[in-house]
Amino acid sequence: MRESAYLNFRWTRRTTRTAIYGFIIVPALLYYITDLTNQRWNWNGKRKGQSLSAKAESSP
Secondary structure, X not given: OHHHHHHHOOOOHHHHHXXXXXXXXXXXXXXHHHHHHOOOEOOOOXXXXXXXXXXXXXXX
């Protein structure tokens, strides 16, 4: 039965809403969240006690 489900597919309110959520809203939300945190943390060569923030003041 599931092998031929695409033959009976129809765009209804429910399938349209699901498609919009799954293909537009969720990826846009993920992109927004990752864009906010991009370049915020710097893990390269950090030692115990040093800040991981990329904009932290460097200590001598």
